[in-house]
Amino acid sequence: MIAKKKEKTTKQKFSWQLVYKQRYLLLMSVPFVVWLIVFKYVPLWGWTMAFQDVRPKTFALSVWEREFVGLGNFTKAFTDRLFKQTMLNTIGTSMLGILLGTVMAIVFALMLNEIRFVKFKKATQTISYLPHFVSWVVIASIAKMVLNDGGMLDTLLNTKLKLMSTNSPLFWVVVCMINVWKEMGWDAIVYLSAMAGIDQGLYEAAKVDGAGRLKRIWHITLPGIKPTVIVLLIMSVGSTLNVAMERQMLLSNGIVQDHAMVLSWFSYLRGIGNNNYGVGTAIGMFQSLVGIVLLLIVNKIAGIFGESKLI
């Protein structure tokens, strides 16, 4: 804070003297800028491949020498026999994940916020973070031990649930439930801190008016965290199509793969698996662009909604 008042950024003029004066700062940052350009900006330039026919053989050519195909790669991707199902899976898994994930995290945060056994609350919270820090490979290994045919859950309940061997949208639910199990505790943190920011006086006033705990939750806590929920929802809608290939691939198996395939995985499959770099890049680019558009739309809707609701 003090630093901010002192600075008074008088716009500095460029001079070689200044560069010399700040040579240590330059030495300490330019290597990282070079790193940034190589590893983050060069791949962005790679988007040009989405409009070209790029194969392993033509990859070495410069951008200007490759065959330009316009939107050909996009049409190819959209008419792919796997595309429709992949899109459905991506949207299905994603929407279900956002819905289940948000609701469960909020419910868990509400419960943590309400319980009055302090030590027990802390213990539960600590344990709930644990799966967040464990790798997806480990989670998949455990999930398959628990959910596979004849696995732990089948043995425990003495039934055949076939959770990991039913090639239907049931797999979306399974993936989302595993995700909730892994991330619920972690995701609840942000809602808990939002709840901590609610004016305690409101609760006191409601108590005086004779409102029970459930009523206080409904009329004070939930409205109190509404802004946080909306912001997080907007951000997650923006990444609707970005379902990570890692999780899908690790939890999938030969039987359910049709319903595990998502866009990022599909992009890898076509781009690297089938050696069609152009199509692979086009799928990735489509995914990014839709994300940005969705983000803008939802943000707009939330703005309209928020205004009409607040006033």
Add this chain to the structure above:
Amino acid sequence: MKGSRVKSRDDILDWILLVVFVFLIIITLYPFLNVLAISFNDPIDTMRNINMVIPRQFTTSNYVYIFKENNLIAPLLLSVLRTVLGAGLGVICTAMLAYVLSRKDFYFNKVFTLLFVVTMYVSGGLIPEYLLLMRTLGLGNNFLVYIIPGLIWVYNVILVRSFIEGLPIALQEAARVDGANDFIIWGRIILPLCKPVLATVGLFVAVGQWNAFMDTYLYAKELPTLQYVLYQIMETATIKVDPHAAEQMKNAVSPLSVRMAITIVATVPILLVYPFLQKYFVGGMTVGAVKD
């Protein structure tokens, strides 16, 4: 009258929550305990019923097998190496860049900050990145692919920068009067003061490195890490719990038991740093909140 009824109903809520929490703790921990039990249980006995919390027939043969026959030593060392190197280098580079970007008098501050922040929102995507690393730079099956591309997380840089901006500027001024250059100020004054936030960053990067799987899968299958070995076993060994098979393969090892042992080996380091993660991540998250 009405007040007391509300009160007693409110107290019931506490007990309901208690029961729900016990249930949540069980469903969180039970699978881990089950894995642990299987990893220490006799593989043939496991095939009869995999549901257990305590090993029924205790044995260390699964662990002996993975370290002797399956040669888990090399992947384990590789995982440790990338974790230590990745976190160590990552912390130093993050701290250095964060310090420069915290210096408002630095001529290129705004441009550099913008360049870094933009990459948090747009990325080239999987295929261009793959082609860059594998084709253009030829980093395939090179250990550097584990360290260099993920060297700096922009989010961490912002975290450390906000922390540095919160430090009293007088310290830097004093050192400058004494004739210290920017590099010395960074190393002698900023770094020691940043220990708490750097511990947070280091732990996060270390956990990310230890847990990383996709980079091995995509770029370096010949340099398998622990996570990748676990994946391979999961893919090759289809686990069918068949009691007849169990009798046929006396003395053999069951893929499930081996897998569970490796699962434990891959999880234990996380459990070891877990108390520190707990302590630091809350701090780290609050630091981030101060600035933005």
